[in-house]
Amino acid sequence: MSTAEETDGDSTPWGEVTPEAARRLLVAAVEAFAERGYHATTTRDIAGRAGMSPAALYIHYKTKEELLHRISRIGHDRALLLLETAAGRDGTAAERLADAVRSFVSWHAERHTTARVVQYELEALGDEHRVEIVALRRRTDAVVRRIIGDGVRAGEFDVPDVPGTTLAVLSLCIDVARWFNAQGSRTPEEVGTLYADLVLRMVGARK
Amino acid sequence: MSTAEETDGDSTPWGEVTPEAARRLLVAAVEAFAERGYHATTTRDIAGRAGMSPAALYIHYKTKEELLHRISRIGHDRALLLLETAAGRDGTAAERLADAVRSFVSWHAERHTTARVVQYELEALGDEHRVEIVALRRRTDAVVRRIIGDGVRAGEFDVPDVPGTTLAVLSLCIDVARWFNAQGSRTPEEVGTLYADLVLRMVGARK
Numbered sequence: 001m002s003t004a005e006e007t008d009g010d011s012t013p014w015g016e017v018t019p020e021a022a023r024r025l026l027v028a029a030v031e032a033f034a035e036r037g038y039h040a041t042t043t044r045d046i047a048g049r050a051g052m053s054p055a056a057l058y059i060h061y062k063t064k065e066e067l068l069h070r071i072s073r074i075g076h077d078r079a080l081l082l083l084e085t086a087a088g089r090d091g092t093a094a095e096r097l098a099d100a101v102r103s104f105v106s107w108h109a110e111r112h113t114t115a116r117v118v119q120y121e122l123e124a125l126g127d128e129h130r131v132e133i134v135a136l137r138r139r140t141d142a143v144v145r146r147i148i149g150d151g152v153r154a155g156e157f158d159v160p161d162v163p164g165t166t167l168a169v170l171s172l173c174i175d176v177a178r179w180f181n182a183q184g185s186r187t188p189e190e191v192g193t194l195y196a197d198l199v200l201r202m203v204g205a206r207k
Numbered sequence: 208m209s210t211a212e213e214t215d216g217d218s219t220p221w222g223e224v225t226p227e228a229a230r231r232l233l234v235a236a237v238e239a240f241a242e243r244g245y246h247a248t249t250t251r252d253i254a255g256r257a258g259m260s261p262a263a264l265y266i267h268y269k270t271k272e273e274l275l276h277r278i279s280r281i282g283h284d285r286a287l288l289l290l291e292t293a294a295g296r297d298g299t300a301a302e303r304l305a306d307a308v309r310s311f312v313s314w315h316a317e318r319h320t321t322a323r324v325v326q327y328e329l330e331a332l333g334d335e336h337r338v339e340i341v342a343l344r345r346r347t348d349a350v351v352r353r354i355i356g357d358g359v360r361a362g363e364f365d366v367p368d369v370p371g372t373t374l375a376v377l378s379l380c381i382d383v384a385r386w387f388n389a390q391g392s393r394t395p396e397e398v399g400t401l402y403a404d405l406v407l408r409m410v411g412a413r414k
Contacts, residue, residue: 035330037244119385120327123242164393164401167386168379175382178326179374186371194371201408 016074022060024050029067033117038068038124068121069129075111075118076136082107083143093151094205100147101173101199102192108176109188115177144170148203158204169199223281229267231257236274240324245275245331275328276336282318282325283343289314290350300358301412307354308380308406309399315383316395322384351377355410365411376406 017023028049032041043064047057061067086100108115125133145166151157159165176191186194224230235256239248250271254264268274293307315322332340352373358364366372383398393401 036246038247039243040246160404161401164398165405168402168405171382171386172375172379175378175385178382179378191371194368195375197367198372198375198409201411202405204408 014074017070021050021052021056025052025057025060026067026070029064030071030114030117033068033071033121034113038064038117038121043067065124065126065129068117068124069126069133071114072118072122072125072129072133073136075114076133076140079104079107080136080140080143083140087143087147093147093154093156094200097144097147097151097203097205098196098200100144101169101196102189104173105176105195106188106192108173109180109191112177112180112182115174119174119177141166141170151203151205156206165202169202172199221281224277228257228259228263232259232264232267233274233277236271237278237321237324240275240278240328241320245271245324245328250274272331272333272336275324275331276333276340278321279325279329279332279336279340280343282321283340283347286311286314287343287347287350290347294350294354300354300361300363301407304351304354304358304410304412305403305407307351308376308403309396311380312383312402313395313399315380316387316398319384319387319389322381326381326384348373348377358410358412363413372409376409379406 012023014023014026017026025046029041029046032045032049036045041064043057043061044054046064046067047054050057061070082103083100086096086103089096089099091099122130122133145162148157148159148162148166148169152159152162173195176195180188180191219230221230221233224233232253236248236253239252239256243252248271250264250268251261253271253274254261257264268277289310290307293303293310296303296306298306329337329340352369355364355366355369355373355376359366359369380402383402387395387398
C-alpha cells in the first residue's frame with residue numbers, strides 16, 4: 001500500500017495542503033496509519049518517514065490526532081463534493097445516480113489507502129472532530145437519499161426502503177477502498193462503470 | 208464495540224475454542240485488536256483483559272500472530288460454511304442466492320467486531336497463514352460465483368459480468384461489519400432480508 005501512487009488525478013497527492021512540509025507529513029501519516037494502524041504509529045514515525053525531525057512536525061501539527069483529523073476532513077470533503085456535483089447536474093435521477101456512483105467509486109479506488117484510514121480510524125478521532133466528521137457523513141448520505149427519492153417520485157425507480165437502499169449503495173461504494181488492488185485487473189474507472197450499472201439495478205431503474 | 212454481546216446464536220461466543228482459558232483469551236484478543244489495532248496490542252494487554260498472566264497466555268498461544276490467525280481462521284471457516292450450506296440446498300438459484308446472502312449478512316452483523324478484525328488485519332498475518340486465509344477467501348468467492356453462474360445458465364439471472372458482480376455482492380455483504388450498529392434500528396435479520404432483495408436485483412433475477 002502506498003499513497004505515493006495515489007494522485008487523485010492531480011499531479012501531487014494532497015496538493016491542497018500547504019506548505020510543502022505540511023503536505024509531506026500528511027502523506028507520511030496516511031502511509032504509517034495504513035501500515036500499522038493509528039494507535040501503533042507515533043509522531044516520531046511520521047516525521048521520520050517524511051525525512052523531518054519531530055520538532056519540525058510540531059510546527060505544522062500539534063498532535064497525532066490533528067493529522068488524522070486533517071486526513072479525514074479532506075477525504076470526507078472531497079467525497080461529499082463529488083456526490084454534490086453529480087447530484088446538482090441536469091439529467092434524470094438515473095443519470096445523476098450513475099454519475100455520482102462512478103465518481104465516488106473511482107475516487108475510493110484511486111485513493112484506497114487514504115479511504116481505508118479515513119473509514120477504519122473513525123473511532124480514534126477526538127470527540128469534537130468525530131462529531132464534525134459524522135455530520136459530513138450525514139450530508140453524504142442525504143445527497144444519495146435525495147437522488148434516490150427524486151427517482152422514486154419521478155417513477156424512474158422502484159425502491160421499497162429508501163434509507164436502507166441508500167445505506168447499502170454507499171456501503172458498496174466505500175468498501176471498494178478495502179478490496180481495490182492497484183495491481184489488479186480492473187481500473188478505477190472500470191469499477192466505477194460496473195458499479196453504476198449495479199446500483200441502477202438496486203434501485204430498480206427502468207431500462 | 209464488544210464481542211461480549213456477539214453470541215452468533217450460540218450461548219457462548221467462540222464456543223468451539225477449548226479449553227475455556229483459550230476461549231477467553233481469544234475473546235479478549237478480538238476486543239483488543241478491534242479497539243487499538245493489531246500492532247498497538249501486546250500479548251500482555253490480551254492476557255490482562257482475560258484476567259490472566261502473560262505466562263498463562265503462552266500456554267495456549269505462542270505469539271500474538273497465532274491469536275490473530277485463530278480468529279481469522281475460525282471466522283473464515285464459519286463464513287464459508289454458511290455460504291456452502293446455502294449453495295448446497297435444493298431450490299432455484301434465486302432461492303439459494305437469497306439464502307446465502309441472508310445468512311452471510313446476518314453473521315457479519317451479529318459478529319461485526321470479529322469480522323472487522325478479520326477483514327482489516329489481513330496484512331498482519333504471517334506469510335504462511337495469509338496464504339491459507341487467501342485460499343479460503345477464494346473458495347468463498349467461488350461458491351457465490353457458482354450460484355450466480357447457475358442462475359445465468361438457467362435463464363433466471365441476467366449478469367453481464369459474473370466475476371465483477373460476485374466481487375460486488377461479497378463486498379456489499381462484508382461491509383455490513385463496518386457500519387452495523389447493535390444499538391441501531393435494524394436487526395441482523397432485517398439487514399439480511401433487505402440485502403437478499405438488493406442482491407437479487409443486482410443479478411437481474413426474474414420476478
